[in-house]
Amino acid sequence: MAILLATDFGAAELALWSELLQTELPAETLVSDRMDCDPGVIDIAIVANPPPGALSCLPNLRLIQSLWAGVDTLLRDPTLPAGVPIARMVDPAMNQAMAQTALWAVLSLQRDFFTYAAQQRAMQWLPHPQRRADEVSVAVLGLGQMGQAAARRLAGNGYRVSGWSTREVAVPDVATGSGEAALARVLGDASIVVNLLPLTPATTGLFDRTRFAQMRRGAGFVNLARGAQVVDADLLAALDSGQLRHAVLDVFHSEPLPAGHRFWTHPQVTLLPHVAAQTDPRSAAPIAASNVHALREGRALQHLVDRRRGY
Structure with missing residues (x-):
């Protein structure tokens, strides 16, 4: 199986996140372009402002892990797969x-x-x-x-x-x-x-x-x-x-x-230019990885979003 890193990051920021997540998840395959693999092998998506539709047509998706504390933008995507657990970043x-x-x-x-x-x-x-x-x-x-x-x-x-x-x-x-x-x-x-x-x-x-x-x-x-x-x-x-x-x-x-x-x-x-509390990849990557480990090991996921409440 594979993990899709779906973000709006520039090349340098994407490379940093990929390196840190791969260090925390050495046994996992990370892809940043869903076209690079069969959509059926993607079972986890780690996201940060993913383009609309980026998570659709992934038949085996089991977890959406956000790198942001707020998930309002993510929830506004009408193509967001129903029934897939969403976890927000609590760092x-x-x-x-x-x-x-x-x-x-x-x-x-x-x-x-x-x-x-x-x-x-x-x-x-x-x-x-x-x-x-x-x-x-x-x-x-x-x-x-x-x-x-x-x-x-x-x-x-x-x-x-x-x-x-x-x-x-x-x-x-x-x-x-x-x-x-x-x-x-x-x-x-x-x-x-x-x-x-x-x-x-x-x-x-x-x-x-x-x-x-x-x-x-x-x-x-x-x-x-x-x-x-x-x-x-x-x-x-x-x-x-x-x-x-x-x-x-x-x-x-x-x-x-x-x-x-x-x-x-x-x-x-x-x-302020939306900088009150920025996500720090150094601390956030291990938190995102911990939910991946929990899913793989059958343990309870942390910081799940209630879609009805919006957080």
Whole structure:
């Protein structure tokens, strides 16, 4: 049998992943072009943004292992084989990278570092009152692996952290809730809102004028999840009106962000090019390989996706 590596990687990145995966799976045959072998011998696909249709017509496919934490793009492919288990990437290194980014964003909002950066460009010397971390309430929306890591890191740095998720989740030192009433309460209580929710039909367009109006006036907004969860025009209106003080955005509807988009030049927006928590091949390749070994040995697969929930 063979493993198909179906990705949108360039040649150098594909070569790196192939080398690392082959090291972890020395007995396996890896192919990066399904035309290089009989489709019937492919029983596992390791994927990262595979082209639409790349996984169709593989009659013996038994596992789809994603190299990404989010699988929303993969699930939107109408040719995705039904009934084949899908596993997403859950990498402790990625969780910690996301927690670091969340801490950087919250700390920068708390201590006015984005404001000071703008003042430097304008050659202004203007100190601002310094808030303590325990005076800042932070809401983390989405309490999966990354959300929990971020919430714990923020709480460990002295912030008053609350968390919200679609299902009730307990996190040490974090007040958690679920449901519509709890979401409105969490948003209204927070000085800073950090979004780490998965992209599902329920969360698409979640952050619109209604949600922004529920937030405390002058709050900060940090989106590290998916761009499709935000209505861009409503976010810009909330920033322009002062309802929101500043937004830190790592993800967008279209990536790269189009050159003419107002986010590029808005004085109250800080941008990242979708780098809050990148997959590190050095740690992710062994994790992907572990599920291959589990399948071969008849053991339970890890981090399986519930297609109905979308994550």
